[in-house]
Amino acid sequence: MAGVSLDTVRKIYAGNVEAVKGVSLGIEDGSFCVLVGPSGCGKSTLLRMIAGLETISGGEVKIGDRVVNEIEPADRDIAMVFQNYALYPHMSVYDNMAYGLKNRKTPKDEIEKRVKEAARILAIESFLERKPRALSGGQRQRVAMGRAIVRKPQVFLFDEPLSNLDAKLRVQMRVEIKRLQRALGVTSIYVTHDQVEAMTLSDKLVVMSGGQIEQVGSPSEVYRRPETRFVATFIGSPPMNILPGKVEGNGRVSIGGQSLSVSDMRDGLAVGSDIEVGLRPEDVRAGATGQLSMNVDFVEELGATQLFHGKLGGADFIVQAPTGQIAADAKQLSLSIDPANVHLFDPQTTKRLGKA
Amino acid sequence: MRASQDRSNNDLCRHWGLNHMEKRAHFSSKTVPYLLLLPQLAITLIFFYWPASQAIWQSFLMEDAFGLSSEFVGFDNYRHLFAQPEYYKAMSTTVVFSLAVGTLSLACALLLATQADKKLRGGEAFKTLLIWPYAVAPAIAGVLWIFMFHPSLGTLSQPIRALGLDWNPLLNGNHAMTLLVLSATWKQISYNFLFFLAGLQSIPRSVIEAAAIDGAKPIRRFWTIVFPLLSPTTFFLIVVNVVYVFFETFGIIDAVTGGGPAGQTTTLVYKVYADGRVGGDLGGSAAQSVILMVIVIALTAFQFKFVERKVQY
Structure with a gap:
């Protein structure tokens, strides 16, 4: 077992395109780290650099105590699960899993023992003799994971492993990956663009954008206290509402003339200056007496909850409420919010304006 | 514009006896499919089967020195x-x-x-x-x-x-x-x-x-x-x-x-x-x-x- 640490890692492609702009990150031994971000944010490139599939243009990647910049992927003691599974189509499931062990000259009976063990854990014992093309997507994904776990590597790397599966299977496999990682205790780095996967799987959540890290923290930290407007709108579904506002004084802002109190607000902001106010759709309460009023345009039914779409102070606004709490034909809502759930951002730097 | 194009496509399909609503082509007349196959069949017949059969026939013949006449000689x-x-x-x-x-x-x-x-x-x-x-x-x-x-x-x-x-x-x-x-x-x-x-x-x-x-x-x-x-x-x-x-x-x-x-x-x-x-x-x-x-x-x-x-x- 080993942790992974990155020190100002850069990737510059031909033509001076900087895909990863100096990322530093420490991943503790045995933890589950998820890199999440929109496509093109550099998360996959970063993972491939850790795997050794991309050269490192600058900085240092360490696995355990060893700098691996110049070490071949085979010698980094890692295993990777690819988005398209990348199974060897001409080999049986057994041979797919045994390949890495054969390459390392593992004794035959040891190979058999480990493959059988992995197959038992993943419940794929009954089709060890089949070729990958005779398997369903979910089964192929299990084989790909089996190929990773038989080697008993120091680090697991997952490159969007669930994005080719249908929604139901994705939820099921997500749970299995989490359970497997807990049971094996192997350091795991997982890349995804799906924020639900990111939230549910990670011990450590890394939100990336434009080749840089936006925020690192536990899922609940990132959700409760987003450090930038990007993180605030990227994590959480439906996304956080961002409204233009003005500073009224210490602990008070106004949105379109309607006043709101805030608990996490930086001291000494100039009165009357512009500020961005973030309110999560699920934090807003509709009632008889609220500080804010919203015009409802339409309602989306999600079963357990309803989404009310409309306008507040001229900007788009969404309110999420348990079904039945608000009349579905309401045209106007009076909204209140706990001051602890108001997030403030600098309109220029987009950074959080919370207490220092 | 779009609608008129669609209509003319439909007319064309109907003209050829094709029903383009289904993936498989259905022909209303029996001659059209043969007509469509004809170029390929003609090429194969003219440039393979015909010369091949000529060669087989010729291999059982013997020509005189001037190539004026030939006689059947079997497997000679x-x-x-x-x-x-x-x-x-x-x-x-x-x-x-x-x-x-x-x-x-x-x-x-x-x-x-x-x-x-x-x-x-x-x-x-x-x-x-x-x-x-x-x-x-x-x-x-x-x-x-x-x-x-x-x-x-x-x-x-x-x-x-x-x-x-x-x-x-x-x-x-x-x-x-x-x-x-x-x-x-x-x-x-x-x-x-x-x-x-x-x-x-x-x-x-x-x-x-x-x-x-x-x-x-x-x-x-x-x-x-x-x-x-x-x-x-x-x-x-x-x-x-x-x-x-x-x-x-x-x-x-x-x-x-x-x-x-x-x-x-x-x-x-x-x-x-x-x-x-x-x-x-x-x-x-x-x-x-x-x-x-x-x-x-x-x-x-x-x-x-x-x-x-x-x-x-």
Whole structure:
């Protein structure tokens, strides 16, 4: 077992395109780290650099105590699960899993023992003799994971492993990956663009954008206290509402003339200056007496909850409420919010304006 | 605009008796499908079945010396053929020549394709250059090789002699065969290269990367992953190359050695030409081409029946 640490890692492609702009990150031994971000944010490139599939243009990647910049992927003691599974189509499931062990000259009976063990854990014992093309997507994904776990590597790397599966299977496999990682205790780095996967799987959540890290923290930290407007709108579904506002004084802002109190607000902001106010759709309460009023345009039914779409102070606004709490034909809502759930951002730097 | 286009498309389909709402074409009349098949059928009939049946018929005939009359002689042409030691010599020459050209051109092309598949500076230019020889006509390719290796004119003959080898493809049968194998191989490498390269590019990069992470070094990766996944391409190329060495090398043989010296580079297809066209023995030549056709059909059938089993689709 080993942790992974990155020190100002850069990737510059031909033509001076900087895909990863100096990322530093420490991943503790045995933890589950998820890199999440929109496509093109550099998360996959970063993972491939850790795997050794991309050269490192600058900085240092360490696995355990060893700098691996110049070490071949085979010698980094890692295993990777690819988005398209990348199974060897001409080999049986057994041979797919045994390949890495054969390459390392593992004794035959040891190979058999480990493959059988992995197959038992993943419940794929009954089709060890089949070729990958005779398997369903979910089964192929299990084989790909089996190929990773038989080697008993120091680090697991997952490159969007669930994005080719249908929604139901994705939820099921997500749970299995989490359970497997807990049971094996192997350091795991997982890349995804799906924020639900990111939230549910990670011990450590890394939100990336434009080749840089936006925020690192536990899922609940990132959700409760987003450090930038990007993180605030990227994590959480439906996304956080961002409204233009003005500073009224210490602990008070106004949105379109309607006043709101805030608990996490930086001291000494100039009165009357512009500020961005973030309110999560699920934090807003509709009632008889609220500080804010919203015009409802339409309602989306999600079963357990309803989404009310409309306008507040001229900007788009969404309110999420348990079904039945608000009349579905309401045209106007009076909204209140706990001051602890108001997030403030600098309109220029987009950074959080919370207490220092 | 859009609607009127759709309508005219519908009219067109109805005109041809096609119902474009379904994926399978349905024809309202019986003649339209035959009409659509006719060009392909005509080509096959005119350029394969008709000449093939002509050759079979001709192989049972004997012509007089002036080609004015012919008589039916049954299997005499075939009997005569198998009594000639030259015919067996041509067979063994063909086997040596085919094996050498086939193996060399496939192996070289595969080596070049694996190298060209790497990310290289100027890789596109290399690929284009490697494909060029395919655009050279066989006769011209032959002449190019003569210019290089002719015992007195060849630019490379002097250096070879300087190395102590008495190089003379005009007199030495082994030298002639070497030259022929080289030129026929050179001509075919481009074609094989193109297909191998396409085959290599269709192997998902992630599979290669997975193998790299699984600890397979490049050579092992090639033999355990890349080569098996290339097998459909390799199989196709073996079939095509057999046809190439048996039939299409005629031009290059004619230009480089003319079957000489003393018939030492006369392959089966060249003998068909030499006996029929030069020697005027149309019946015997027809019998040879019938045998050649049977051999190639048998070889191809054999490949499909036995070699194809090893192909990983």
